[in-house]
Amino acid sequence: MLIASNNLVYSEPIYLPEPGYKSSKKDKYSGVKLSDNVPVLTVYPNPAHEYFIAEYYLQESEIPAVLAISDVTGKKVREIFLKNNSDVYIVRTNDLPNGLYLVSLTLRSKSVATAKITLMYRYH
Numbered sequence: 065m066l067i068a069s070n071n072l073v074y075s076e077p078i079y080l081p082e083p084g085y086k087s088s089k090k091d092k093y094s095g096v097k098l099s100d101n102v103p104v105l106t107v108y109p110n111p112a113h114e115y116f117i118a119e120y121y122l123q124e125s126e127i128p129a130v131l132a133i134s135d136v137t138g139k140k141v142r143e144i145f146l147k148n149n150s151d152v153y154i155v156r157t158n159d160l161p162n163g164l165y166l167v168s169l170t171l172r173s174k175s176v177a178t179a180k181i182t183l184m185y186r187y188h
Contacts, residue, residue, distance in 0.1 A: 106179065112157060
């Protein structure tokens, strides 16, 4: 307001680089880089009703992989063999009873990620 009413005169200072300094190099853009903390396995919605979605990401060299669904006693109720290193897979659950399940992403017989999912059906 002081500048607009001519009660104050202000001029922005201009800073120039000192002679002899080189400007920094700009890196070439090489695409989006994934961080190291990208989740390997995500399941949603939770609780699920008639299906759930399993979203997974693997390194390129880690295929083939298996998505195993087990009940709380450890009994495998379903195995899905994965062909891509990252994908979104819809798992139908109409034939499974209500309850808690573990979804495991397995590579070379070793579990690399596990998520819990609860199945709760809506009855009309």
